[in-house]
Amino acid sequence: MKIRVLFFAKSRELAGQQQREFNDVPAKITGAELLSVICDQVPGLSKLRDSLVLAVNQEYVDKDTQLHLTETSEIAVIPPISGG
């Protein structure tokens, strides 16, 4: 399945883009597996791997969360936040 992933802040700078499409991603996948798929394909992002989390449809997901992605899922890479 084809998915679209948004990048923010440091992950956006390391990815060199605000969003990107990924092909051949399984619809059923855990949070940790999805993050690995993304990091494996984006040069530079892997060094941030351990501090990244994901959001799907604007909700945080855990590493063990069993996801059911669709082509309209809004997936985002969230580096450590620093608002306030």
Place this chain on the structure above:
Amino acid sequence: MKIRVLFFAKSRELAGQQQREFNDVPAKITGAELLSVICDQVPGLSKLRDSLVLAVNQEYVDKDTQLHLTETSEIAVIPPISGG
């Protein structure tokens, strides 16, 4: 000795005046004794007696504080406060 006493808020209303002089007050007197001198001479104030405290020269005094009054001491009757 002659002293001058300031009244505020409810004590001012009950005393019917903002300040008043008292004659023949001992210079050496405890806080509790001074309050009794004042309440004994001001009609209407006695019903508030148990909720009043005194300040001398703008500092709170305790009932056991041994005061050394002078004619320029600024004595004030402080009913329960309600600022804020």
Place this chain on the structure above:
Amino acid sequence: SNYVDITPSCLSINDVCDKIASPKAGATSMFVGTTRDNFKGKKVIRLEYEAYHGMALKEMEKICNSIRKKWNVISIAMVHRTGLVPIGEASVIIAVSSAHRADGLQAVQYGIDTLKETVPIWKKEVYDGEEESIWKANCECTQKKM
């Protein structure tokens, strides 16, 4: 710096913030006490505050000094209005700037708690209708019996 004031004028949140602004401050914490339109079901039509001006300022300065002993703060502003305060308007503002927010938030809480306990200022509530006006007493006020 400490800025303490007791004034019959309308209090301005912006003016108070300006007093404590600092480029070193990451946090401004503030409490604004406003007059309410009701007390235990009775409609309050106005409030009047009276202060023992000189002593109240001294007690407010004491609070500022205790805050500085307890927390790491940059500037403190503490202002109280006197006289008639219409419903919805501010009677008191306490604002603290600090490098880190925990200091400022705790200082503000301590500041308003202590002000209500120690600063000689009084509030009279005037009610709608036949109800008699009442001089209030703060429950925080722990005056020892004399």
Place this chain on the structure above:
Amino acid sequence: SNYVDITPSCLSINDVCDKIASPKAGATSMFVGTTRDNFKGKKVIRLEYEAYHGMALKEMEKICNSIRKKWNVISIAMVHRTGLVPIGEASVIIAVSSAHRADGLQAVQYGIDTLKETVPIWKKEVYDGEEESIWKANCECTQKKM
């Protein structure tokens, strides 16, 4: 009511206070986060904030809802600025009106603590001289390793 906003415009304390004003409120508690001119001795010349706009608003709404479960408050306003925020200007304001002050003060503290922990907004500090800009990380941010 809850008022949450993320905006590139200058934040106004007065506007935020107006959003939460209520004649039923006796207390307005507020926290204003401002940009500091230094970090561990390095001179900060500017800060830039970036938000995941839609999700950040949702997380801010969640914080408002948790506040209402924990404390008795009237209105909550929570606004965050994005883009370039000059030194000394506000990046975030949280204000809560309540009948009684303890609710409001605790709600504000919880609100800013939780915002720093959960709301997807990022700050980049740009330093004077040769130092490289840095994307900061809140120590409150307890993101679990994925």
